[in-house]
Amino acid sequence: MTLDDLPTPCLVLDLGLLRRNLAAMQAAVDRHPGLVLRPHLKTAKSREVARLASPDFGPVTVSTLAEARYFAEAGWRDQIYAVGIVPAKLDAVAALNEAGAAVKVITDDLDMARAIALHPGPIEALIEVDVGEGRGGIAPEDPLLEAIGAALGPRLAGVLSHSGHSYNGRSPEAMAEVAEAERLGITAAAARLRAAGLxxxxVSLGSSPTALHARRMDGVTDVRAGVYMFGDLFQAQLATHAVEDIALTVLASVIGRSEARNTLLLDAGALALSKDRSTQAAPRDYGFGLVLDRLGRPSLGEAIVARAYQEHGEVRNDAPLPALPLGTRLRVAPNHCCLTAAAHDRYYVVDGNAQVIAVWDRVNGW
Amino acid sequence: MTLDDLPTPCLVLDLGLLRRNLAAMQAAVDRHPGLVLRPHLKTAKSREVARLASPDFGPVTVSTLAEARYFAEAGWRDQIYAVGIVPAKLDAVAALNEAGAAVKVITDDLDMARAIALHPGPIEALIEVDVGEGRGGIAPEDPLLEAIGAALGPRLAGVLSHSGHSYNGRSPEAMAEVAEAERLGITAAAARLRAAGLxxxxVSLGSSPTALHARRMDGVTDVRAGVYMFGDLFQAQLATHAVEDIALTVLASVIGRSEARNTLLLDAGALALSKDRSTQAAPRDYGFGLVLDRLGRPSLGEAIVARAYQEHGEVRNDAPLPALPLGTRLRVAPNHCCLTAAAHDRYYVVDGNAQVIAVWDRVNGW
Structure with missing residues (x-):
């Protein structure tokens, strides 16, 4: 089977680039003796990708109960379910743990900590600490920290932070500064809990930029990152990833063309690409994705998917677009690989050429 | 089963509102004697919704081969697959037609018309006509029209246009004008082909706004519309739909809250809601959705999902948000129902209260 036999639109994953991205992250983490990489599987949602990212069934991170179940069944026991837990989801977590997993939940809420402590099943929790992102979590200096820790009691597993604001950085130096602030915040929270006898x-922190650029990790036990596996056009503008290392693309067919308008239409629109516009505020706006040829090479120059309808992607370029016959296959590099991948139920795996060497499934939904 | 028993996030579909929306559209179409409504099933992607929208297995529209197959197997024979066809997809269409369906394809390309004419299987095609949207299709006055018609020969089934630019209208009058321009364009194309002996x-046109607001439909045989079934916050600003008639919402749980920031966090983020920002340029920007209570009532005032992370939706409001306990269930009305629905594999059906009366599946993907 080759790329020409696949139904379009579909996801294409390049194994060589994936391996290169995994190795680069592992090397970055290995700069810090004792630090463990806890891959976030919310991007890939695939056992086969997890086997490469975490070959010894080491610690992982998940974002849905569906992922927790799917990866637990495949052998990844040590998980952090890194989205704030609610009472109605505790039974499902406890059931996984009773079957042999060790899925840890996170909370920043005192009532929730009490509910976790009282749950009859085996559930541990990390306290979510806000290190400046301002989304969830409590500040390291908030006295609520010890109160939640005490409420969890023996069910306290640790502390967790997420530096989503590292994405605001535009240079390795700026991201290293965010990483160091995150490290200081999360280790301060850990120290306060320990001082209270808990x-x-x-001590878990992370995002792909902080994992790659942090200068120090002392006091931190594990770092979480996910998007580094595939990369995307947004990450490429954070100096954390090169455009040519983007491992995930959408294969599409040319379904229309207009010489007068200098456009091509692809059968990859808003559903196949997602409506993520994260490159809008970046130095370079790629619309809904960068258009590459069938082998992933930039042979169409600066062509981008400028408009995305439900099933149509309209390709535009400043230079004249080639008169490609209908049915010509192209690939689109995504703005945000997590969202683009989520529209698809499988990966068609290639390795630098047109041969499809494997088909890997994904666990979508909740 | 009630809304409190459902896993969150999930899709909730209100049957009473769906029925009301279907009846309103049917009444609008019935203003034009002889005009047939050809529901576009790309929004609902559900047999059960199709049974209500097209109870006599009448003509329908689809946007993917997966929909064509799913609806053909369920009994809807007369379909238009309304996305430009490519050679590699002809065999799949022919196989459906050999099994009893009558799936018609569309094209605006002379080479493609020849390939359709030469295909050994039973396939008819409509010529896609551009009535001003400037996406796909050929202009009614372009001589290519007759050339494509002649190439299709006995396989020519008709002409089709889409007035996506009707969404630029902001009043019923503006949309009626776009509808009349579309009618003049598509009937002119039909007349030219007939004059050439073809x-x-x-003669098919459509979009929900044109179907609702057109003053004349003479010369048109069917009108296509899809989003009217559910409605959304974007449609609500086109005067084609009321916010209180939006039948589709996402049920979510409160997973975090911050009095200091006046925010709530929901477990419905970019994946559950989509990153569609179509209300951004509308009179009222709803962020990533309008927050309603568990029964779909606007009891949180003007609260919207202001930020969408992969699995987190951050709710903001100008007025203080209530201190809701974690686990509280809320509903989010979407910007664009087609894209929000596509992230989910099923509908939980209610009818004005918290009781779940049915679970309906969807056919996602391609």
């Missing part, structure tokens, strides 16, 4: 086993 | 059985 056990803190896990 | 048979034109189907």
């Amino acid at each position: 056990p803190v086993r896990i | 048979p034109v059985r189907i």
Whole structure:
């Protein structure tokens, strides 16, 4: 089977680029002795990708109960479910843990901590700490920290932070500064809990930029990152990823062309690409994606998917577009690989050429 | 089963509102004697919704081969697959037609018309006509029209246009004008083909706004519309739909809250809601959706999902948000129902209260 036999639109994953991205992240983490990479599987949602990113069934991160179940069944026991837990989801977590997993939840809420402590099943929790992103979590200096820790008691597994604001950085130096602020915040929270006599086993922080650019990681036990596996056009503008290392693309067919308008239409629109516009505020706006040839090479110059209808992607370029016959296959590099991948139920895996060497599934939904 | 038993995030579809929306559209179409409504099933992608929208297995529209197959197997024979066809997809269409369906394809390309004419299987095509949207299709006055019609020969089924630019209208009058321009364009194309001795059985146009607001439909055989079934916050600003008639919402749980920031966090983020920002340029910007209570009532005032992370939706409001306990269930009305629905594999059906009366599947992907 080759790229020409696939139904379009579909996801194409380049194995060589994936391996290169995984190795680069592992090397970045290995700069810090004792630090463990806890891959976030919310991007890939695939056992086969997890087997490469976490070959020894080490610690991982998930974002849905569906992922927790799918990866637990495949052998990844040590998980952090890194989205704030609610009472109605505790039974499902406990059931996974009773079957042998060790899925840890996160919370920043005192009532929730009490509910976790009282749950009859085996559930541990990390306290979510806000290190400046301002989304969830409590500040390291908030006295609520010890109160939640005490409420969790022996069910306290540690502390967790997420530096989503590292994405605001535009240089390795700026991201290293965010990473260091995150490290200072999360280790301060851990120290305060320990000073109160509470056990803190896990001190977890992360995002792909902080994992790649942090200068120090002392006091941190594990770092979470996910998007580094595939990369995308947004990450490429954070100096964390090169455009030519983007491992995930959408294969599409040319379904229309207009010489007068200098446009091509692809059968990859808003559903196949997502409506993520994260490059809008970046130095270079790629519309809904950068158009590459069938082998992933930039042979169409600066052509981008400028408009995305439900099933139509309209390609535009400043230079004249080639008169490609209908049915010509092209690839589109995504703005945000997590969202683009989520519209598809499988990966068609290639390795630098047109041969499809494997088909890997994904666990979508909740 | 009630709304409190459902896993969140999930799709909730209100049957009473769906029925009301279907009846309103049917009444609008019935103003034009002889005009047939050809529901576009790309929004609902559900047999159960199709049974209500097209109870006699009448003509329908689809946007993917997966929909064509799913609806053909369920009994809807007369379909238009309204996305430009490519050679590699002809065999799949022919196989459906050999099994009893009558899936018609569309094209605006002479080479493609020849390939359709030469295909050994039973395939008819409509010529896509551009009535001003400037996406696909050929202009009604372009001589290519007759050339494509002649190339299709006995396989020519008719002409089709889409007035996506009707969405630029902001009043019923503006949309009625776009609808009339579309009618003049598509009937002119039909007349030119007939004058050339070519048979034109189907003259199909559409979009929900044109179907609702057109003053005249003479010369048109069928009108296509899809989003009217559910409605959304974007449609509500086109005067084609009331906010209180939006039948589709996302049920979510409160997973975080910050009094200091006056925010709530929901477990419905970019994946559950989509990153569609179509209300951004509308009179009222709803962020990523309008926040309603568990029964779909606007009891949180003007609260919207202001930021959407992969699995987190951050709710903001100018007025203080209530201190809701974690686990509280809310509903989010979407900007664009087609894209929001596509992230989910099923509908939980209610009818004005918290009781779940049915679960309906969807056919996602391609």
